[in-house]
Amino acid sequence: MKAIGLYKYLPIEHMDSLVEESIEKPIPSNRDLLVKVHAISINPVDVKVRSPKEKTENTLKILGWDACGVVEAVGPDCSIFKIGDKVYYAGSITRQGSYSEYQVVDERIVGKKPLTLTDAEAAALPLTAITAWEGLFERLNIPLHHPEENRNKSILIIGGAGGVGSAAIQLAKLVGLTVISTASREESKKWVEELGSDYVINHYKPFKEQLASIGFEDVDYIFCLNNTDQHWQSMGEVIVPQGKICSIVENSEPLDLNVLKSKSVTFVWEFMFTRSMYETTDMIKQHELLTSLSQLIDAGKFRTTLKEIISPINAENLRIAHQKVETGQTIGKIVLEGF
Incomplete structure (x- = not known):
């Protein structure tokens, strides 16, 4: 599968600040879902994690903490979702991210995609809404x-x-x-x-x-x-x-x-990764609030915050999106769609 990430923490203008590779598709275990990613959005945390620092990675570190896609496989302990469900989520900062064709994510921090939104519109929401x-x-x-x-x-x-x-x-x-x-x-x-x-x-x-x-x-x-x-x-x-x-x-x-x-x-x-980072006993509350948010959206009471779509999802376009977010002047959300 295609994945975009980094080995070195470099200024975004550098071609190696975000690179694309072909890697093995992950296998879901426990309560994990394997999601085929359709759209992702860029948050300030993406920029912060990627920002220049004296550190290197031995394997590709995949960034990204917002996604919308379809469940392709489920772990043996999953009880909330099934194959074919359309979902949206913000993932965990301690695991590989959403800049990839497929991603594994714990079902307790995943919600069903709002029926009335496109993939891009839904991908704009999880991290910021949570x-x-x-x-x-x-x-x-x-x-x-x-x-x-x-x-x-x-x-x-x-x-x-x-x-x-x-x-x-x-x-x-x-x-x-x-x-x-x-x-x-x-x-x-x-x-x-x-x-x-x-x-x-x-x-x-x-x-x-x-x-x-x-x-x-x-x-x-x-x-x-x-x-x-x-x-x-x-x-x-x-x-x-x-x-x-x-x-x-x-x-x-x-x-x-x-x-x-x-x-x-x-x-x-407030730090929305606390629950997934520490696997708190109330981790499922993020699934519950994303479910409530979907209901509000489908009832016409909450709108997407999407402002710009860039396509396709690749290293070049991600560098462009990071540069925009780095200005600190973006309004709403930037979403990348399609591999």
């Missing part, structure tokens, strides 16, 4: 099934136009929150408004004054999807006393937790 879902409903503990509890409550989503933000805006609106997103360019402002954001502010300007100008003294929740270090002080200023902040972006400098002390604010991380 991150948004877990961040909102599990880390921030925002009520999912009782939207009346969210009435008159607000959330600030920092970095609303990216993949996770695009999913988080839709989910937050579905459960009745007032959504304030940050965006700096006209095209990104337009995108977050199309997704349902009630207000848009600029993440390059102080939050407090901008929130005051639209009638908010503070916000009940903050979901930080961009530069935790840069926004730390501002988040502390605008979070409501006893409010909650969740971030997905690791800090470069030590965070001063005293900023949150007087308000008794909760701060929590």
Whole structure:
């Protein structure tokens, strides 16, 4: 089978930063599915893992953590899926990735593809939607099934136009929150408004004054999807006393937790690979939330965040996609389709 990956961690402009090889098709074991991959999407984690570093791999390291495809074989312990099922998933960061014609993935982190989406539209969603879902409903503990509890409550989503933000805006609106997103360019402002954001502010300007100008003294929740270090002080200023902040972006400098002390604010991380990385006892929750997401999509309550399709899936096109994501200015998701 064809697979794209790396041996050396090089700048994306280098021809050997991503290379294509023919390797053996994997065999599923335990609760693994063997999936014939139809479409993949590119996330910032792809770029981060591939970024230059003093390290080499002895065998091809296949990147990629989003895919949509068809189940071709199942492991002996599988009970959820069967051969022929159309699926979508974000995989595990500790295993070989989705830049390949076939991939093995644990069925507990896989969902059935939404019926109303194309392969490319579905491939755009898993990693970012799982991150948004877990961040909102599990880390921030925002009520999912009782939207009346969210009435008159607000959330600030920092970095609303990216993949996770695009999913988080839709989910937050579905459960009745007032959504304030940050965006700096006209095209990104337009995108977050199309997704349902009630207000848009600029993440390059102080939050407090901008929130005051639209009638908010503070916000009940903050979901930080961009530069935790840069926004730390501002988040502390605008979070409501006893409010909650969740971030997905690791800090470069030590965070001063005293900023949150007087308000008794909760701060929590979200990392969607935690469950698969540690094979937690509740790993199947990712299957369950992807199933719920498919139902929302097929009911017309959630839309894909796909913005661009590149075809076919090969090393050259993946290098192009990585370069686009590296700019930090992509809106929605980039998907590659077809080998």
